Amino acid sequence: MKRGLLFTLMVCLVFIAGAAQADEALKEPPILAPLVESGKLPPMKERLPKDPFVVDFAKESKTIGRYCCQLVTLLGSAKDIRMMTVYGYARLIGFGPDYKLRPDILESFESEEGRIFTLRIREGHKWSDGEPFTSEDFRYFWEDVANNGDLSGSGVPQVLLSNGKPPKFEVIDERTVRYTWEDPNPAFPLGLAGPSPEYIYMPSHYMKQFHTTYNDADTLAKMAEDGGYRNWAAMHTVKGRQYRTENPELPTLQPWRNTTDGPSKRYVFERNPYYHRVDPNGQQLPYIDEVIILTESVDIIPAKAGAGESDLQARYLHFDDYTFLKQGEENQDYNVLLWRNGVANQISLYPNLNVTDPEWNKLNQDVRFRRALSLGLNRDEINQQLFFGLAKAGGDTVLQESPLYKEEYASAWTNLDVEQANKLLDEIGLTERDSKGVRLLPNGKPMELIVESAGESTEETDALELVRYHWEQLGIKVFTRTLQRDIQRRRFLTGETIMTISKGLDIGLATPETNPEQLAPVSPSQPNWPKWGQYTETNGKAGEPVSLPAAERLLELYNSWRQSTSVDQQEAIWAEMLEIYSENVFSIGVARETIQPVVVDKKLQNVPADAIFAWSPTAFFGIFRPDTFWFEE
Amino acid sequence: MLRYIIFRFFAMIPTLLIASVLIFSIIELPPGDYFETYVAELQASGETVDPQKIEYLRKEYGFDKPVWQRYFSWVWGMLHGDFGYSFEYERPVSELIGSRLMLTMLLSFVTIIFTWVVAFPIGIYSATHKYSFGDYSFTFLGLIGLATPNFLLALVMMYFAKVWFGTSIGGLMDPVYIDQPMSWGKFGSIAEHMVIPVVVIGTAGTAAMIRRIRANLLDELKKQYVITARAKGLPPTRTVLKYPFRMSLNFFIADIGSILPNIVSGAEVVAIVLSLETTGPLLIRALKSQDMYLAGSFLMFLAVLTVIGVLISDIALAILDPRIRLQGKPEK
Numbered sequence: 028m029k030r031g032l033l034f035t036l037m038v039c040l041v042f043i044a045g046a047a048q049a050d051e052a053l054k055e056p057p058i059l060a061p062l063v064e065s066g067k068l069p070p071m072k073e074r075l076p077k078d079p080f081v082v083d084f085a086k087e088s089k090t091i092g093r094y095c096c097q098l099v100t101l102l103g104s105a106k107d108i109r110m111m112t113v114y115g116y117a118r119l120i121g122f123g124p125d126y127k128l129r130p131d132i133l134e135s136f137e138s139e140e141g142r143i144f145t146l147r148i149r150e151g152h153k154w155s156d157g158e159p160f161t162s163e164d165f166r167y168f169w170e171d172v173a174n175n176g177d178l179s180g181s182g183v184p185q186v187l188l189s190n191g192k193p194p195k196f197e198v199i200d201e202r203t204v205r206y207t208w209e210d211p212n213p214a215f216p217l218g219l220a221g222p223s224p225e226y227i228y229m230p231s232h233y234m235k236q237f238h239t240t241y242n243d244a245d246t247l248a249k250m251a252e253d254g255g256y257r258n259w260a261a262m263h264t265v266k267g268r269q270y271r272t273e274n275p276e277l278p279t280l281q282p283w284r285n286t287t288d289g290p291s292k293r294y295v296f297e298r299n300p301y302y303h304r305v306d307p308n309g310q311q312l313p314y315i316d317e318v319i320i321l322t323e324s325v326d327i328i329p330a331k332a333g334a335g336e337s338d339l340q341a342r343y344l345h346f347d348d349y350t351f352l353k354q355g356e357e358n359q360d361y362n363v364l365l366w367r368n369g370v371a372n373q374i375s376l377y378p379n380l381n382v383t384d385p386e387w388n389k390l391n392q393d394v395r396f397r398r399a400l401s402l403g404l405n406r407d408e409i410n411q412q413l414f415f416g417l418a419k420a421g422g423d424t425v426l427q428e429s430p431l432y433k434e435e436y437a438s439a440w441t442n443l444d445v446e447q448a449n450k451l452l453d454e455i456g457l458t459e460r461d462s463k464g465v466r467l468l469p470n471g472k473p474m475e476l477i478v479e480s481a482g483e484s485t486e487e488t489d490a491l492e493l494v495r496y497h498w499e500q501l502g503i504k505v506f507t508r509t510l511q512r513d514i515q516r517r518r519f520l521t522g523e524t525i526m527t528i529s530k531g532l533d534i535g536l537a538t539p540e541t542n543p544e545q546l547a548p549v550s551p552s553q554p555n556w557p558k559w560g561q562y563t564e565t566n567g568k569a570g571e572p573v574s575l576p577a578a579e580r581l582l583e584l585y586n587s588w589r590q591s592t593s594v595d596q597q598e599a600i601w602a603e604m605l606e607i608y609s610e611n612v613f614s615i616g617v618a619r620e621t622i623q624p625v626v627v628d629k630k631l632q633n634v635p636a637d638a639i640f641a642w643s644p645t646a647f648f649g650i651f652r653p654d655t656f657w658f659e660e
Numbered sequence: 661m662l663r664y665i666i667f668r669f670f671a672m673i674p675t676l677l678i679a680s681v682l683i684f685s686i687i688e689l690p691p692g693d694y695f696e697t698y699v700a701e702l703q704a705s706g707e708t709v710d711p712q713k714i715e716y717l718r719k720e721y722g723f724d725k726p727v728w729q730r731y732f733s734w735v736w737g738m739l740h741g742d743f744g745y746s747f748e749y750e751r752p753v754s755e756l757i758g759s760r761l762m763l764t765m766l767l768s769f770v771t772i773i774f775t776w777v778v779a780f781p782i783g784i785y786s787a788t789h790k791y792s793f794g795d796y797s798f799t800f801l802g803l804i805g806l807a808t809p810n811f812l813l814a815l816v817m818m819y820f821a822k823v824w825f826g827t828s829i830g831g832l833m834d835p836v837y838i839d840q841p842m843s844w845g846k847f848g849s850i851a852e853h854m855v856i857p858v859v860v861i862g863t864a865g866t867a868a869m870i871r872r873i874r875a876n877l878l879d880e881l882k883k884q885y886v887i888t889a890r891a892k893g894l895p896p897t898r899t900v901l902k903y904p905f906r907m908s909l910n911f912f913i914a915d916i917g918s919i920l921p922n923i924v925s926g927a928e929v930v931a932i933v934l935s936l937e938t939t940g941p942l943l944i945r946a947l948k949s950q951d952m953y954l955a956g957s958f959l960m961f962l963a964v965l966t967v968i969g970v971l972i973s974d975i976a977l978a979i980l981d982p983r984i985r986l987q988g989k990p991e992k
Contacts, residue, residue: 291838327935516696
């Protein structure tokens with residue numbers, strides 16, 4: 028608090044000093060002013076790139092702020108400091124609040140035929156330590172890291188491969204690099220813009236001291252040993268982490284840089300004096316001087332947020348905390364905003380098409396069975412009971428905000444129609460029932476459906492209670508089983524699981540450029556077709572080949588997306604995939620657009636009152652630009 | 661006596677060996693490993709990981725080697741003071757535990773002192789005033805303390821501490837003091853934050869101890885030597901403290917064995933609820949995420965302390981109580 032007062036005083040002083048000079052003179056943040064005065068830091072004009080990124084305040088309806096203050100936020104563990112890179116969201120190219128991709132760190136990003144990408148760096152852009160950011164940083168990553176067997180044992184990152192082949196990398200000049208693939212690579216720009224981006228550059232001037240090419244092997248080995256690393260490669264990897272910025276010495280391009288050498292309970296991120304974004308007045312962002320991250324046990328984070336101990340909090344808060352949070356609003360000087368969750372569906376049921384039990388396998392693969400289950404759900408009741416009617420009933424597909432949204436995807440087979448559901452089940456041949464009215468499988472056993480949950484949220488188990496009642500009307504008995512998440516994964520992959528309940532697909536805000544991988548069997552972590560996914564991921568070394576025509580078509584479409592060159596083409600692919608997925612009910616969505624409470628300090632400005640909270644593409648707070656957030660006096 | 665100690669000392673070695681095998685195999689038992697748990701966790705929050713990277717990590721950390729080979733390299737390392745490497749924190753285990761040990765021990769000592777200070781007078785009072793109003797009310801309070809789940813008590817107290825005194829929720833100090841050098845302000849903040857954990861962890865222990873002191877003392881009070889002492893006209897306080905109370909302390913010394921590991925492990929569940937940076941949450945977290953060297957070395961550390969604690973209490977008992985010494989003689 029004392030510090031806050033000091034800042035305010037200094038702000039006043041600087042304002043007075045600034046008024047005397049010409050209007051266009053940039054005002055230094057008070058925290059940096061003494062450093063600039065004593066010559067330890069060049070003035071703002073020289074720190075900024077020649078042509079900085081000007082945030083469009085009018086279009087994003089933001090207000091001009093002032094430099095000051097600390098922002099406190101709570102995270103679950105020291106590893107979570109990677110969220111600062113997500114929230115900071117400075118990317119080579121990045122999404123804006125309109126979900127459109129545009130150059131951010133880069134001055135320009137051009138693509139030809141979807142396979143030749145030319146990246147141009149802003150003139151005079153510098154790392155947070157003041158060293159220039161140049162094409163050498165890209166070359167260092169490509170030649171000395173990605174293609175170094177010791178550092179990248181697994182080879183070049185996936186997004187840098189198209190059809191399994193790496194690109195040709197060229198340095199055009201000091202500020203320009205080019206990547207050329209033989210085939211189109213639409214995953215490349217997205218990989219750069221993601222919340223957890225693919226880093227294709229590294230602060231080479233800093234990292235070279237840890238690299239064997241630039242140092243004597245023996246000195247390096249000794250350095251690694253002294254630091255407690257297994258070898259130089261491990262040291263290079265740990266020192267050079269750009270996503271989880273544990274190394275306070277590592278230069279960064281993000282709005283704030285870590286200054287705490289962990290593990291600690293409290294991380295201090297201070298402003299990056301060389302950050303490349305400015306407000307419309309040409310004043311360098313971020314407004315907020317320091318971001319303080321406190322790591323707490325996840326269980327008490329809602330309590331702490333409700334006690335006003337966080338200035339900006341959404342992670343670890345759930346809808347069921349809402350009433351408690353609202354109660355503290357008045358006394359603790361914060362507002363609870365209600366954002367919408369960006370997942371396609373908050374609760375989804377995934378029938379396992381690869382279950383080993385032959386009877387269930389046949390049923391789960393039968394589209395009529397999946398449709399019947401979906402028709403039998405009373406989604407409105409679940410919405411009323413669990414979300415006070417604030418969510419929306421609907422399937423597991425893109426949200427209204429997505430340009431790909433069509434009403435029929437969301438409503439396909441989601442109306443409550445017990446009669447038709449029963450008819451469909453009869454049609455499959457499940458006509459025999461036992462004395463309690465439970466349908467019998469062809470082998471004479473009663474239809475007992477076990478749904479497995481990771482049990483991390485009571486939401487899922489509560490929903491299952493209602494689902495149990497709903498499906499009783501169809502003559503199906505439902506049992507719930509809660510497991511640890513990794514055990515759950517193991518079980519559905521081995522085919523022991525009949526059905527999984529979990530979050531819906533992460534495609535809520537998909538655009539045509541989004542990778543449609545979630546809609547096709549591509550990974551063993553997909554609970555509806557893990558073995559098929561494993562087959563795709565391992566190129567047929569493990570798992571089983573896709574055997575259902577609809578799923579086969581999805582995989583085909585996914586592969587053609589990977590080769591697509593235009594947005595129109597991608598849009599068409601998405602449309603077909605979404606339609607196939609919804610029509611076939613590959614996952615049964617229950618409730619969409621649920622509420623995400625966001626606790627925001629009353630003085631904190633420029634936080635949108637209503638927005639979507641999602642990992643991708645919004646990077647949680649990222650695309651709303653926390654660097655423009657500021658504290659009112 | 662010396663023979664007894666030497667014998668007990670060597671008996672520790674096979675005990676610890678068996679403990680190490682048990683610890684290692686129990687940690688290995690659940691399917692999967694740290695990396696799988698890590699991937700599952702990331703995916704649960706919507707993040708993705710390159711599967712090839714995970715495969716590479718697994719190889720880097722020697723997970724492709726057979727179990728027995730990993731076991732021996734772990735034990736061999738421990739004998740040389742190398743407790744292994746934590747995957748989660750990417751730091752040597754000794755460094756991680758070390759940084760938390762001080763606060764944990766401080767908290768545990770204060771808690772133990774608190775327990776004694778409260779439990780001894782009450783226990784003695786309850787025994788000497790059996791079935792009085794005071795005895796009943798203390799018993800009632802004690803049983804409530806014993807029956808209330810610690811974590812619930814912690815939550816309730818935390819809430820009121822915030823509402824009434826404005827103490828920040830959880831933690832062992834105000835966030836501004838974290839990583840700062842020791843100062844009066846920091847000391848005050850720690851003291852303020854320590855009240856709740858000490859009382860919460862202490863209540864259950866206090867209640868149990870009051871009951872045991874009372875029961876043991878009651879047994880002694882009925883004995884003839886007490887009656888003789890009273891008949892001789894010894895003052896009542898002296899009578900109780902000098903003889904029966906000392907006799908009733910055997911259980912207390914036997915307890916030292918379990919106090920030692922408790923001092924370093926702290927009360928895990930309460931520590932999690934209160935978000936204390938003690939070793940308890942570290943251990944639980946490591947077990948959950950299958951961070952096996954961290955969990956394994958920590959459990960091994962506790963096992964060593966338990967064995968040493970038991971040894972100390974056995975020796976102390978043997979010195980204090982001739983009956984144990986005489987009966988405990990190895991047979992000829």
